[in-house]
Amino acid sequence: MENEKRTIQLELIYSAVILLLVAILLIASxxxxxxxxxxxxxxxxxxxxxxxxxxxxxWSHR
Amino acid sequence: xxxxxxxxxxxINGGIVLYGIVVFRGKGESFDWYLAAKSMPWxxxxxxxxxxxxxxGDYVSIVGGSxxxxxxxxxSWWLGIAVGWIVLSFFVIVPMYRSGVxxxxxxxxxxxxxxxxxxxxxxNIQSRTNVLGNIFFSLYLxxxxxxxxxxxxxxxxVVGIAITSAIYIVRGGLxxxxxxxxxxxxxxxxxxxxxxxxxxxxxxxxTGLNERLTAIDPELADTLLHVGGYSPDGVPAIVVxxxxxxxxxxxxxxxxxxxIRFLGAKSEWDFKMAxxxxxxxxxICLWFNVSLGPLARADFPNLETVDAAYPLMMAKYLPPGLIxxxxxxxxxxxxxxxxxxxxxxxxLFVRDIYARFIVRKADDAHYTLVGRISVPFIIALGFVYIPxxxxxxxxxxxxxxxxxxxxxxxxxxxxVFTRVHRxxxxxxxxxxxxxxxxxxxxxxxxxxxxxxxxHTWWTYLWNIIxxxxxxxxxxRVITSFRGPMKEKEYKGLVYERHxxxxxxxxxxxxxxxxxxxxxxxxxxxxxxINPEYPFKVPPGGLPWYRRPGLLAIFYLIIxxxxxxxxxx
Numbered sequence: 001m002e003n004e005k006r007t008i009q010l011e012l013i014y015s016a017v018i019l020l021l022v023a024i025l026l027i028a029s030x031x032x033x034x035x036x037x038x039x040x041x042x043x044x045x046x047x048x049x050x051x052x053x054x055x056x057x058x059w060s061h062r
Numbered sequence: 063x064x065x066x067x068x069x070x071x072x073x074i075n076g077g078i079v080l081y082g083i084v085v086f087r088g089k090g091e092s093f094d095w096y097l098a099a100k101s102m103p104w105x106x107x108x109x110x111x112x113x114x115x116x117x118x119g120d121y122v123s124i125v126g127g128s129x130x131x132x133x134x135x136x137x138s139w140w141l142g143i144a145v146g147w148i149v150l151s152f153f154v155i156v157p158m159y160r161s162g163v164x165x166x167x168x169x170x171x172x173x174x175x176x177x178x179x180x181x182x183x184x185x186n187i188q189s190r191t192n193v194l195g196n197i198f199f200s201l202y203l204x205x206x207x208x209x210x211x212x213x214x215x216x217x218x219x220v221v222g223i224a225i226t227s228a229i230y231i232v233r234g235g236l237x238x239x240x241x242x243x244x245x246x247x248x249x250x251x252x253x254x255x256x257x258x259x260x261x262x263x264x265x266x267x268x269t270g271l272n273e274r275l276t277a278i279d280p281e282l283a284d285t286l287l288h289v290g291g292y293s294p295d296g297v298p299a300i301v302v303x304x305x306x307x308x309x310x311x312x313x314x315x316x317x318x319x320x321x322i323r324f325l326g327a328k329s330e331w332d333f334k335m336a337x338x339x340x341x342x343x344x345x346i347c348l349w350f351n352v353s354l355g356p357l358a359r360a361d362f363p364n365l366e367t368v369d370a371a372y373p374l375m376m377a378k379y380l381p382p383g384l385i386x387x388x389x390x391x392x393x394x395x396x397x398x399x400x401x402x403x404x405x406x407x408x409x410l411f412v413r414d415i416y417a418r419f420i421v422r423k424a425d426d427a428h429y430t431l432v433g434r435i436s437v438p439f440i441i442a443l444g445f446v447y448i449p450x451x452x453x454x455x456x457x458x459x460x461x462x463x464x465x466x467x468x469x470x471x472x473x474x475x476x477x478v479f480t481r482v483h484r485x486x487x488x489x490x491x492x493x494x495x496x497x498x499x500x501x502x503x504x505x506x507x508x509x510x511x512x513x514x515x516x517h518t519w520w521t522y523l524w525n526i527i528x529x530x531x532x533x534x535x536x537x538r539v540i541t542s543f544r545g546p547m548k549e550k551e552y553k554g555l556v557y558e559r560h561x562x563x564x565x566x567x568x569x570x571x572x573x574x575x576x577x578x579x580x581x582x583x584x585x586x587x588x589x590x591i592n593p594e595y596p597f598k599v600p601p602g603g604l605p606w607y608r609r610p611g612l613l614a615i616f617y618l619i620i621x622x623x624x625x626x627x628x629x630x
Binding site: 007010011014018021022025026028029030031032033035036039040043 | 064066067069070073074077081085252256259260380381382383384386387
């Protein structure tokens with residue numbers, strides 16, 4: 001049971017970090033080209049929100 | 063591709079692969095490694111079945127295929143594969159799940175004898191390693207064209223992807239494969255949507271596409287933008303559509319790497335709901351991919367290698383950042399199929415060849431170890447096909463599937479739904495395979511046989527009719543000489559609405575004398591019995607949204623309307 005809880009916590013924080021990294025990289029890609037910047041920013045924003053939710057769940061169960 | 067694109071590919075795919083490697087470590091027991099201890103919930107199996115069915119080869123070859131065949135391919139992906147999954151989960155998998163077998167070939171031996179079992183394994187190995195070859199080649203094409211890197215480096219990356227997928231499957235087995243598939247499938251849908259959305263908007267939507275195709279050839283829009291628009295000489299459109307539906311129905315019914323996910327479900331209700339999740343996810347994702355073919359035709363009307371259409375569209379339309387996202391989706395699609403082929407074919411090799419005919423009385427840990435060791439070899443087999451698939455992956459695959467895979471589907475369906483005699487399976491398979499191979503040879507060597515015998519699309523029809531008729535006639539003949547089979551001999555092997563699974567364990571364990579004292583017998587007897595529902599069914603029955611049968615009918619009505627009325 002304890003092991004399972006630890007695995008879920010690990011999955012939550014791991015997913016949050018990965019999504020955050022992807023969002024940052026998408027924003028950073030605007031430095032190369034501003035073509036379709038709005039599309040990239042909207043996707044990044046969605047990822048930020050999901051990442052924040054996962055992070056919040058992680059902290060609330062710590 | 064820029065540095066940011068490469069980093070996106072690395073973070074997304076590396077993140078999922080690392081998760082698969084770190085989190086999942088099999089307990090070393092075959093039941094855990096091959097069947098995830100029958101613990102998988104419906105939504106995970108559904109997404110995994112979708113991720114398994116749609117690979118990066120499909121992204122590239124579907125767009126290449128619909129570049130020529132147009133929207134007719136939607137009939138395969140909206141209807142054919144859904145029919146296959148529904149038939150599989152509502153009927154075919156039911157006796158297999160209850161009887162405790164690990165593979166569909168294993169069930170085939172109980173139903174039709176060892177010959178059918180071995181041929182089924184060979185067909186599965188041929189068709190799935192063929193798919194691996196398609197994936198290798200498609201990834202190579204994408205990397206070469208989109209990333210603009212040399213052939214050597216492209217192939218090195220492809221090999222690297224193959225090796226890393228083997229690592230997490232070797233460690234975690236089916237559970238690692240199914241759960242990483244679920245994550246990969248989300249990336250796949252996002253990637254398909256991003257490319258399609260950008261091309262669709264920039265290309266002026268449906269009206270713009272119509273105008274651009276008409277400017278190339280006045281009849282091209284009619285051919286490519288209607289489901290019934292494609293019909294080669296001597297083949298009516300309805301036969302093409304029939305073939306396209308049958309090809310993916312066959313896919314879902316015969317493939318062990320699909321069946322094993324459903325066999326890993328925690329209840330019968332879970333694998334039925336999974337069929338719906340898989341169908342809906344596939345319908346959404348494949349609309350984006352299939353409709354991209356005509357869009358590519360409008361942009362690049364004279365391509366020599368049609369499979370280059372997808373990477374060319376990526377290179378033309380996507381800016382840095384989005385290219386990385388879409389390539390990550392393609393690689394995720396490759397991973398999700400690599401791991402599935404590996405675990406599916408490994409289970410066939412170990413249970414249906416190695417444990418059945420080579421080493422029969424070793425312990426459980428030995429067979430799990432052999433399964434793990436076989437994984438890298440299975441993935442490596444895919445490279446054998448590379449020289450043969452340069453001219454168009456989809457058409458090559460369709461030709462072989464009609465000749466080789468459809469007869470196997472026919473005998474599985476007859477085995478599940480009818481009470482044909484046990485000895486008929488091998489006759490059905492041999493007739494179907496002989497016809498299919500002769501049709502290919504006659505077509506390739508221009509023997510002058512009629513189109514309605516040799517053409518790819520006609521083989522889908524004849525390879526249902528010929529094996530089925532053969533089996534029914536042979537069954538009649540055998541029964542008239544030897545009398546009918548006893549009811550007990552069919553027990554647990556044909557579809558029945560309700561079966562008392564506890565009675566099946568001993569029956570299955572002692573059905574074949576050749577299995578006495580073997581690991582195969584032990585696992586059959588000891589296989590746990592899972593419930594029909596994972597929850598308590600209320601007295602008034604399940605609400606409509608939890609009834610898989612009702613939802614399946616609803617899905618089929620909608621796609622039939624879209625295909626045969628709105629888009630026909």
